[in-house]
Amino acid sequence: EVCRRLKAEKATRNIPIIFVTAMTEVADETKGLELGAIDYLTKPISPPIVKARVRNHLELKLAKEELENQNEILEIKVQERTREVALTQEVTIESMAILAETRDPETGGHIRRTQNYVRALAVHLKDHPKFTDFLNAASIDLLYKSAPLHDIGKVGVPDAILLKPGKLTDEEFVEMKKHTLYGRDSIKNAEKRLGDNSFLGFARDIAYTHHEKWDGSGYPVGLKGEGIPLCGRLMALADVYDALISKRVYKPPFDHGKAVAIITEGRGTHFDPDLVDAFITLEDEFRKIALEFADFEEERAALARKEA
Numbered sequence: 673e674v675c676r677r678l679k680a681e682k683a684t685r686n687i688p689i690i691f692v693t694a695m696t697e698v699a700d701e702t703k704g705l706e707l708g709a710i711d712y713l714t715k716p717i718s719p720p721i722v723k724a725r726v727r728n729h730l731e732l733k734l735a736k737e738e739l740e741n742q743n744e745i746l747e748i749k750v751q752e753r754t755r756e757v758a759l760t761q762e763v764t765i766e767s768m769a770i771l772a773e774t775r776d777p778e779t780g781g782h783i784r785r786t787q788n789y790v791r792a793l794a795v796h797l798k799d800h801p802k803f804t805d806f807l808n809a810a811s812i813d814l815l816y817k818s819a820p821l822h823d824i825g826k827v828g829v830p831d832a833i834l835l836k837p838g839k840l841t842d843e844e845f846v847e848m849k850k851h852t853l854y855g856r857d858s859i860k861n862a863e864k865r866l867g868d869n870s871f872l873g874f875a876r877d878i879a880y881t882h883h884e885k886w887d888g889s890g891y892p893v894g895l896k897g898e899g900i901p902l903c904g905r906l907m908a909l910a911d912v913y914d915a916l917i918s919k920r921v922y923k924p925p926f927d928h929g930k931a932v933a934i935i936t937e938g939r940g941t942h943f944d945p946d947l948v949d950a951f952i953t954l955e956d957e958f959r960k961i962a963l964e965f966a967d968f969e970e971e972r973a974a975l976a977r978k979e980a
Contacts, residue, residue: 675689675691675707675708675709676707676708678708679707679708685708686733688710688729688730688732688733689708689709689710690709690710690711690712690713690725690726690729691709691711691712691713692713692714692715692717692722693712693713693714693715694714694715695714696714710729710732711725711729713725761814761817761871762817764862764872765817765818765820765821765872765875766820768820768821768824768858768859768862768875769783769820769821769824771824771827772820772821772823772824772826772827780967781918781965781966781967782823782914782918783819783820784965785910785914785961785962785965786819786820786822786907786910786911786914787816787817787819787820788816788961788965789909789910789913789914789958789961790815790816790819790903790906790907790910791812791815791816791819792954792957792958792961793906793909793910793947793950793951793954794807794811794812794815794816794906795812796950796953796954797946797947797950798812800946800950802946803902803946806902807902811874814871814874815874815903815906818871818872818874818875818878818903819878819907819910821855821859821875821878821879822855822875822878822879822882822907822911823851823855823879824854824855824858824859824875824879825850825851825852825853825854825855825856825857825858825879826851826854826855827854827858828850828851828854828858829847829848829850829851829854830847833847833848834848837921837922838921838922839922849883849891849892850892852879852880852881852882852883852891852892853880853892855876855879855880856876856879856880859872859875859876859879860876863876874903877901877903877904878901878903878904878907880892880904881895881900881901881903881904881905881908882904882907882908882911883908883911884896884900884904884905884908885908885941885942885943886900886905886940886941886942886943886944886945887940887941887942889941890908890942897944900944905943905944905947906947908942908943909935909943909944909947909948909951912934912935912938912942912943913931913935913951913958914962916930916931916934916935917931917962917971917974917975918967918971919967919968919970919971924970924974925968925970925971925974925975926974927974927975927977928955928958928959928962928974928975928977929977932951932952932955935948935951936948936952959975962975963975
């Protein structure tokens, strides 16, 4: 009973217990060991043997405690290394995203809005049967961190085209479309330095495929349906919605209702139908994100209007 009580309490359960008893039956010894004793001595006892047994078990206890301490230290080091890796990922992505912002004055608020749109969609879809194998807490976090690099390729587009205050000519648009290739290639070069397990895989696919369309009419290569990586499909919807509700030199911001109508109209042609369904469910959340990170009062006013 004493052994049972000692083992039941957290403060005493690790104390080594040696039974010293006159009971010599195997069943008695078995029961004592099952209760948590580390040894079982029967009377009459030999003091030298008892001392040797006690010494051995104390040494074993100290060795066990030392091993547990080493495991705790190792776990702390693993956690520290994990934090360092995560910080390296964030700093790398943020540095590349800042580079994109320096080239495109419209990019700052756009980056923050689109990465939040993408996360909202991904969180909503993570329990959808089609996406459970891909969307989890870790992948959603990486999607959120990678999204700001979707237009990194614009650093390779000439200023005369990138900053043109008006509609692009056909030739200029051909050059503008190359930003998807520039983005993919720049991220691939970074991946080569970081190895096959690079965290930049999402960023590469997003940069390369966020202008592809569900029906295959997009660019740069005309990928179709589920042949477009999910991260690219998510960014495609987020990017178009944000372009619609944003002020540009060539257009005023559309109100939220009109943007929703245009996205809905693109279901099954421009966008993945499942993503559009999720967007419709989340449209109020999209509006809140857009309001929180709006760049201009004109955009806030348009977002406040519910109908097109």
